[in-house]
Amino acid sequence: MKLTLKIWRQKNGNDAGGFVTYQANDVNKDMSFLEMLDVVNEGLIAEGKDPVAFDSDCREGICGTCSLVINGVPHGGQKATTACQLHMRHFQDGQTITIEPWRARPFPVVRDLVVDRDAFDKIIQSGGFVSASTGGTPDANAIPISKDASDAAMDAAQCIGCGACVAACKNASAMLFVSAKVSHLGLLPQGKVEKDRRVLAMVKTMDEAGFGNCTVTGACEAVCPKEISLDFISRLNRDYATAVFKSAWGAK
Amino acid sequence: MNIFKAIFCSSLGKKYIMGLTGLALFGFVIGHMVGNLQIFMGQEKINAYAAMLKSVPKLLWVARIGLLFCVGLHIWAASQLVRENRAARPSRYEVNDPTVTTFASRTMIWSGLIVFAFIVYHLFDFTIAPDYLGHDAKDRHDVFKMVILGFSNPFSSLFYIIANGLLCIHLSHGVKSLFQSLGFSTGQFRGWFDRFAVVIAWVIFIGNTSIPAAVLLGFGKEVL
Ligand code: HEM
Ligand code: FES
Numbered sequence: 164m165k166l167t168l169k170i171w172r173q174k175n176g177n178d179a180g181g182f183v184t185y186q187a188n189d190v191n192k193d194m195s196f197l198e199m200l201d202v203v204n205e206g207l208i209a210e211g212k213d214p215v216a217f218d219s220d221c222r223e224g225i226c227g228t229c230s231l232v233i234n235g236v237p238h239g240g241q242k243a244t245t246a247c248q249l250h251m252r253h254f255q256d257g258q259t260i261t262i263e264p265w266r267a268r269p270f271p272v273v274r275d276l277v278v279d280r281d282a283f284d285k286i287i288q289s290g291g292f293v294s295a296s297t298g299g300t301p302d303a304n305a306i307p308i309s310k311d312a313s314d315a316a317m318d319a320a321q322c323i324g325c326g327a328c329v330a331a332c333k334n335a336s337a338m339l340f341v342s343a344k345v346s347h348l349g350l351l352p353q354g355k356v357e358k359d360r361r362v363l364a365m366v367k368t369m370d371e372a373g374f375g376n377c378t379v380t381g382a383c384e385a386v387c388p389k390e391i392s393l394d395f396i397s398r399l400n401r402d403y404a405t406a407v408f409k410s411a412w413g414a415k
Numbered sequence: 416m417n418i419f420k421a422i423f424c425s426s427l428g429k430k431y432i433m434g435l436t437g438l439a440l441f442g443f444v445i446g447h448m449v450g451n452l453q454i455f456m457g458q459e460k461i462n463a464y465a466a467m468l469k470s471v472p473k474l475l476w477v478a479r480i481g482l483l484f485c486v487g488l489h490i491w492a493a494s495q496l497v498r499e500n501r502a503a504r505p506s507r508y509e510v511n512d513p514t515v516t517t518f519a520s521r522t523m524i525w526s527g528l529i530v531f532a533f534i535v536y537h538l539f540d541f542t543i544a545p546d547y548l549g550h551d552a553k554d555r556h557d558v559f560k561m562v563i564l565g566f567s568n569p570f571s572s573l574f575y576i577i578a579n580g581l582l583c584i585h586l587s588h589g590v591k592s593l594f595q596s597l598g599f600s601t602g603q604f605r606g607w608f609d610r611f612a613v614v615i616a617w618v619i620f621i622g623n624t625s626i627p628a629a630v631l632l633g634f635g636k637e638v639l
Binding site: 169182232234370373375378382393396397399402408 | 431
């Protein structure tokens with residue numbers, strides 16, 4: 164396949180950046196999107212030019228590192244697929260593909276297509292954990308958990324923290340991410356104990372980081388490679404309200 | 416913990432304010448429509464209804480101040496949220512693909528602002544400074560004739576119909592969104608709220624615009 168690539172190039176955070184067009188002339192349709200970029204980079208290096216910087220790690224859709232907006236859609240718009248798992252057979256020969264970084268104030272561009280997602284780590288640090296020591300591995304079924312709760316917790320735990328939700332949202336809201344983290348811990352017995360403190364702290368950190376607010380457009384859910392449901396945001400709203408009222412009246 | 420700070424200064428809290436005031440305004444819109452549709456039951460019925468509303472001035476003022484308060488809070492929260500949203504996404508994408516998002520969800524602030532402008536105009540037109548203030552045979556304010564006169568002006572009717580279209584676009588997204596913001600949209604409820612929002616928006620649009628449409632088609636001509 165032959166492709167025209169319009170790629171965002173930016174030297175560092177202070178550089179204004181801009182698009183540069185490249186021709187990729189021997190793209191194999193079985194390559195993943197990142198492999199295609201690797202080939203483009205090999206060409207650039209051979210010509211003595213700077214390769215395009217982009218993030219990746221596992222390349223099997225589980226780490227959440229890859230972060231490309233492809234033709235206006237984070238991860239390229241294949242259902243439940245990360246950019247690293249997206250294959251070139253979904254594109255047409257001769258197509259022009261525009262590649263941009265995640266765009267959100269809390270995710271500053273480090274270089275080219277690489278953004279700094281520290282803001283997510285700060286949110287996790289403020290409450291996305293269970294601080295009780297859980298001891299050794301308990302016997303199976305020692306702690307009864309309803310099937311509904313465990314299913315919902317597992318669905319939420321799918322979140323790989325890639326930030327596509329923020330990138331897709333017209334308001335750069337991180338609520339899908341935060342809601343997934345709050346639910347996956349809060350629904351299970353070990354995490355329930357700190358449920359209120361967790362949701363208050365994580366929402367506060369999220370707001371301080373400068374993410375926008377949910378307008379329920381559904382863009383986040385549509386692009387999420389792990390299909391995290393909008394339901395979790397509703398659950399987050401409910402959990403936060405309960406926590407605010409409980410702590411305001413000192414209820415246990 | 417300070418409950419006011421947790422609600423008025425947090426993202427989620429401001430969405431509760433949006434949702435609660437939106438719910439109150441939505442309730443008013445429904446009541447307003449049902450009340451007004453009595454115009455089709457004739458001059459006697461609608462004038463009696465208007466007189467009844469004004470018969471307990473204290474209650475009327477409580478309702479008016481409550482609504483004004485809701486509109487004020489709704490606009491305040493909207494302006495805060497929109498400002499934060501724009502600050503969070505300073506640079507645009509080169510290619511914009513709206514994926515699954517609806518037109519209504521992307522334009523809430525515009526539909527809202529135009530509806531607000533309409534509300535101000537509408538209040539002047541029919542409540543604060545109506546052109547016509549005549550009385551009927553039983554010496555009640557002749558609301559029937561006022562409405563027929565007002566909507567006989569095609570421009571006035573057209574503005575009314577357009578504004579209602581925008582209100583219903585606002586509500587087709589707003590009503591489902593408020594249940595989400597208030598934490599009720601989980602599991603099978605989401606689908607029900609989504610469908611309810613679209614259906615009720617159409618019901619309000621047809622209900623409200625049926626009045627100017629009927630007047631333009633000749634309804635109530637006899638009183639002019
Ligand atoms: C009859 C008048 C109105 C009704 C019934 C109404 C109703 C609603 C409802 C139910 C919502 C959803 C709340 C939520 O997301 O939880 C909403 C959202 C919104 N309204 Fe209104 N509204 C009205 C007037 C206005 C006005 C005058 C403005 C002008 C500024 C406005 C701006 C907005 C905005 C920007 C949102 C979206 C907020 C967000 O999603 O972040 N609305 N409205
Ligand atoms: S590189 Fe790990 S998810 Fe794409």
